[in-house]
Amino acid sequence: MTLPPDLTDTVAAAYRLHADQRDPLCAYIYDLNALQAHVDRLVAGLPANAELFYAVKANSDAPVLQALSDRMAGFEVASGGELAWVNRHCPGSRVIFGGPGKTAAELRAAVEAGVDCVHVESLLELERLSSIAERSGRTVPVLLRVNLNLSPDQVATSLTMGGRSTPFGMDEADVALAVDRAERSSGISLQGFHFHLLSHQLSADAQLALIDRYLAQLRSWRRRFGRAFPVLNVGGGIGINYRSPDQQFDWDAFCTGLRGRFGAADLQGTRIRFELGRYVTGFCGSYVMEVMDIKRNLGRYFAVCRGGTHHFRTPYAQGHSHPFHVLPVDAWTLPIARPEIRQQPVTVVGQLCTPKDVLATDTRLARLRVGDLLLFPYAGAYAWHISHHDFLRHPHPQQLYLPAEKRAKALAC
Ligand SMILES: Cc1ncc(COP(=O)(O)O)c(C=O)c1O
Structure with a gap:
């Protein structure tokens, strides 16, 4: 596999970190410059009536959020902790609040913070939010998160939050009650619907086909309830x-497909939101480990490295x-032969x-030698944070954020 060009700075940083320390290296390196370039490309491709929010759970590090805050529509938070964190580190950013099991205190905090929208997961949650909002004299914009009953081929990925029976969102059968309840509450301003069925x-x-299904559902509910529902997430x-x-x-092909769909006359006044996590920050982070030992055990080679799945759980969590x-390190100071393997499979x-x-x-x-570094790309999302x-x-790994302005400065020199 060849190194993607945007890893060049990360590799240089890994060698610098390695040179600066005595202990075997273990670090996360985030390239904020690459992150911003990536996000700019994502946003530029979207149709004018689409908005891109970032699902903070994927990586909530403050430098990451700050690198994103003025490039995206805002942040999706899924707990009171994330809400407070985003408000602290990116004050003034637009925030949408979703997620299962919201407490009354979290709903109250969301109302007080004046979030852009709350994604309501159940009829009971709608009641709770309604009474909190009414008591505080505010009206909260709301989307109803709904699970849809789909065939397995419509949600055929390795992680599904809907399309079949799950704890997420309300049943389609509850939508009429929820719309009616929202209409009678002075605390709720029902804006539309939220679907997040898979990762x-x-x-x-396949994603365009799923979006076709969401759009068909929106249109059907517009007809049924006689309302515009101006926001679809x-x-x-x-x-x-x-x-x-x-x-x-293929983001470009996806955006081309979206333009055809979102350009429809009946969607011109509709804001269609994405709340992407993995695809926003996954590419910008790398996990670097130093090889501390190489051994053969019952016929297989193992490289034992500084760190592990307690830092970088992604491979175990996803089963891949x-x-x-391999970042070769030539220096070797021990007075013993340096263990190495060539042309071998290694775990x-x-x-x-x-x-x-x-x-x-x-x-x-x-080739792999003790003392070499291993760099795992695609470690910017659901990695350290899960x-x-x-x-x-x-010890925890070092965390290095390559500053976002670096490339701009380099170009200016
Ligand atoms: C409601 C909701 N929105 C957005 C996301 C982000 O998903 P992804 O990182 O796959 O884009 C998640 C992830 O679990 C989620 O639960």
């Missing part, structure tokens, strides 16, 4: 192809062997006392 979508055509869910990194989701690059593991601490399995490498950091109490 890990790799096919632009079509969720997140665009994936990263970890298994075949050269075949990523994560792609990586990359971390420092945890569990056979599940595996990041890549039987990857054939031209990992069990303190299991075994190893």
Whole structure:
């Protein structure tokens, strides 16, 4: 696999970090410059009536949010913690608040913060929000999150939040009651609907087909309830192809398909929101580990590296062997022969006392030596933030954010 060009700065930073420290290296490196260039491309492709929000859960690091805040429509938060975090680090940003199991205190905080919209998950949550809003004398814009009953081929990815029976969103059968209840509440301003049925979508055509289904549903509810419903949130869910990194989701083809659809006359006054997580930040982060030992065990080679799935749980969580690059390090100071393997499949593991601490399995490498660095790209989303950091109490990795203005400065010189 060849290095994508936008990893060049990350690789240089990995070598710099390595040169600066005595302990075996373990670090996350986020290229904020690459992140901004990526997001600018995503936003530029979208039709004029589409808005791109960022689902903060994918990576809520403050430098990441700040790099995004004036380039996107705003942030989707899914807890009171995320709401407070975004308001603290990106004050003034537009925030939409979704997620299951919202407490009354979280709903109150959302109302007080004046969020752009609350995505309501159930009839009971609608009641709670309505009474909180009415008591505070405010009117809260609301989308109803609805699960749709779809055939398995319409939601055929490795992670589905809907299309079948799940705890997310309300049943289609509850929509009429919810619309009626919202209409009678002075605290609720019903704007439309929210659908987030899957993640890990790799096919632009399949995602467009799903959006066709959402648009058909919106039109059907417009006719049925005789209301415009000016906002439609079509969720997140665009994936990263970890298994075949050269075949990523075709954003350009997707946007071409969207333009044909969102340009329809009856959607001109409709704002159609995306709340993408993985596809926004996944590409900007890399996890770097130093190889500390190489051993052969019952016929297989293992590279034991500094760190592990307690930092970078993505491969285990998704059940894949994560792609990586070897960054050769020539220096070797120990007075013993340097262990190395050539043209062998190797399984990359971390420092945890569990056979599940595996990041890549039987990857054939031209050469690997103890002391080399391994760089795992596509580690900017659902990586550090979904990992069990303190299991075994190893040190946390270094976290480096390559500044966003770096390339602009370099060009100016
Ligand atoms: C409601 C909702 N919106 C958006 C997202 C972001 O999904 P993704 O990272 O796949 O784009 C999630 C992820 O779980 C979600 O639950």
